[in-house]
Amino acid sequence: MEKKYYIKHYCAIKNEAVYKNGEVYHEDETSDNLKDFAKGIYKKLELKYPKFYKMDELCKFSFLASEILLMNEEIDEDTALVFANKASSLVTDRKHQETINDPENYFPSPAIFVYTLPNIALGEISIKHKFKSENAFFVNEKFDSSFIMNYSQMLLDTQKATKVICGWVDLDSNKYDVFLTYLTREEGKQITIRELTDIYNNDYGRISRRA
Amino acid sequence: MRRAYLNSDVIISPLGFTSEENIAKLRNNISGITEQDDTNLHRTSFYGAKIADDKLEELSLQYDLLAYTRLEQMMLLAVKKLLEKNPSLDIHKTGVIIATTKGNVDQLAIDMQSENAYLTSLSNTIESYFTLKNTPIILSNACISGGLAVAVAKRMIQAEQYDDVIVIGGDVLTAFTLSGFFSFQAVSDQPCKPFSKNRTGVSLGEAAAALWVSSNKIEETNVVLTGDASVNDANHISGPSRTGEGLFLSITKALKEANIESEAIDYISAHGTATPFNDEMESIAFSRANLLKVPLNSFKGYYGHTLGASALIETIIARHCLLNNEVFASKGFDELGVSEPVTVLKENKIMPLQRVLNTASGFGGCNVALILEKINS
Numbered sequence: 197m198e199k200k201y202y203i204k205h206y207c208a209i210k211n212e213a214v215y216k217n218g219e220v221y222h223e224d225e226t227s228d229n230l231k232d233f234a235k236g237i238y239k240k241l242e243l244k245y246p247k248f249y250k251m252d253e254l255c256k257f258s259f260l261a262s263e264i265l266l267m268n269e270e271i272d273e274d275t276a277l278v279f280a281n282k283a284s285s286l287v288t289d290r291k292h293q294e295t296i297n298d299p300e301n302y303f304p305s306p307a308i309f310v311y312t313l314p315n316i317a318l319g320e321i322s323i324k325h326k327f328k329s330e331n332a333f334f335v336n337e338k339f340d341s342s343f344i345m346n347y348s349q350m351l352l353d354t355q356k357a358t359k360v361i362c363g364w365v366d367l368d369s370n371k372y373d374v375f376l377t378y379l380t381r382e383e384g385k386q387i388t389i390r391e392l393t394d395i396y397n398n399d400y401g402r403i404s405r406r407a
Numbered sequence: 408m409r410r411a412y413l414n415s416d417v418i419i420s421p422l423g424f425t426s427e428e429n430i431a432k433l434r435n436n437i438s439g440i441t442e443q444d445d446t447n448l449h450r451t452s453f454y455g456a457k458i459a460d461d462k463l464e465e466l467s468l469q470y471d472l473l474a475y476t477r478l479e480q481m482m483l484l485a486v487k488k489l490l491e492k493n494p495s496l497d498i499h500k501t502g503v504i505i506a507t508t509k510g511n512v513d514q515l516a517i518d519m520q521s522e523n524a525y526l527t528s529l530s531n532t533i534e535s536y537f538t539l540k541n542t543p544i545i546l547s548n549a550c551i552s553g554g555l556a557v558a559v560a561k562r563m564i565q566a567e568q569y570d571d572v573i574v575i576g577g578d579v580l581t582a583f584t585l586s587g588f589f590s591f592q593a594v595s596d597q598p599c600k601p602f603s604k605n606r607t608g609v610s611l612g613e614a615a616a617a618l619w620v621s622s623n624k625i626e627e628t629n630v631v632l633t634g635d636a637s638v639n640d641a642n643h644i645s646g647p648s649r650t651g652e653g654l655f656l657s658i659t660k661a662l663k664e665a666n667i668e669s670e671a672i673d674y675i676s677a678h679g680t681a682t683p684f685n686d687e688m689e690s691i692a693f694s695r696a697n698l699l700k701v702p703l704n705s706f707k708g709y710y711g712h713t714l715g716a717s718a719l720i721e722t723i724i725a726r727h728c729l730l731n732n733e734v735f736a737s738k739g740f741d742e743l744g745v746s747e748p749v750t751v752l753k754e755n756k757i758m759p760l761q762r763v764l765n766t767a768s769g770f771g772g773c774n775v776a777l778i779l780e781k782i783n784s
Contacts, residue, residue: 277639282525282527283525284510284525284526284547286524286525289509289512289515289524289583290515290519292583292586292587293512293515293516293519293583294519295586296582296583296586297516299450302450302586304586304587304589304590305590306587306590306591306645309586309587309590309591310644310645310770312509312583312587313508313547313549313769313770313771314547315547315548315549315769315770315771315773316549316644316770316771318639318771318773319639319644319770319771319772319773320644322639322640322641322772323641323642323643323644323772325641326641327639327641328638328639328640328641328652328653328656329638329639330636330637330638330639331548331637331639331771331773332546332548332555332559332637333546333547333548334544334545334546334547335526335527335530335545335546335547336527336530336542336544336545337527337530337531337542343544346566346568347559347562350562350563350565350566353566354562354565356636356660
């Protein structure tokens, strides 16, 4: 029998704003860079988590979106993370490349290099919530709701996880597009490819000045 | 539930351009790691496993692939050779998964905005070269990518999304990754020595491979992926868990899915990068899983660490070990240097093999365990 799963919460960070379950959670039209934008969301969440400041921007936005999904939620250790994006960790890859391009000014650093893998974002979220579960980071041209949903459902169907956070976290040259959903067996909107595509595509009636 | 058969494979590496050539070199305990003194790769000389440029060029010329990047040449060669030796395999009807950590990252040195540096340039290349209907899926999950991709292939087959999946894995030796591992002071000043007392770090390598995973077997004696699991340590982004938690849980879950106890495992193909912390962590995880008596090796002493390709190559070698009833000495090993007494293979052995455990661990705290079983129909 086909089991049914539900989108309990979803979070989007796009067009200079943060949305939770379709409602505006935070707006910021003044920050002119991703670092300040992320810091503003961190402050709004009233988090005290010094590791946040060490993260690269891909990790920061992944972490913040997951914090918004998990606000007031009971944490389940067996929550899988299934993320995808287009640019992998290229923003930080370029930073690391800059440290080795000039033989006269050669300064590669472990603190940057460690973030040249996209799945580090999954590690950061796992550490924060003590998720001892499945992680997978996929790379596609664009958000593929059908693939992400099928893979997440497969993890739930085969008892490889009891909950899943899945979605799209893409950062590239000051552009950003973040969309995460929290899938459970019990409550929320029943997940379908159509539903997932629609809530991902919702632009909440705003177009970013920076887009 | 459908079975996931590992039907056929190709390895493109410094040890050869077919799986059989690679196995023959392993049988003679020949390593691909040599001293490299190319300043385009690193400022100082280092030990690494690199495919000879002239050999790759010769083969790429023969297959008309010279227009592609180095990694794309290696991946396309792997897939073309896999299709050549399996006329019944139609890539237009299969799922395709590509495992890589850094793809064409070497292109960033030429152009910081290079389109080729996007990992999607690999899936676009494979898609257009073979005129596929569906774009291949890319998995980039640090050093477990190749093994996790085999698990993903099995899951897709069991969910009946595809009857056949081709898993491609590859990473190249680049100044990008070398400089990073050197900055971590994690590169060995001699060919790496997994699980040894005097190990000081990794040797890096490059390779590509292709593996056909199928719901249908093609031989009477075949190898099936019967269990897989991947669990995060939830401990540290660049250091492994001191208790081996994620690896231990991965092994436990994979054994459970395969419906066997640890006593049923005949041989372990371990990750064994030869960094002090990694190998120590693995010994603790194997101890917790009651696997200390099981013969084990690491292939990093032969290939170096080939990042996104490594766990795929090791799965392929494990398949051949099962079919040939043989295991290989853990190259570079001398005196045991981990706190739990794992049984490291000091020489090659002919021994009956029914089930193999293959593991990998990586940055981000990720781990994967795969159980391969030989089945005689």
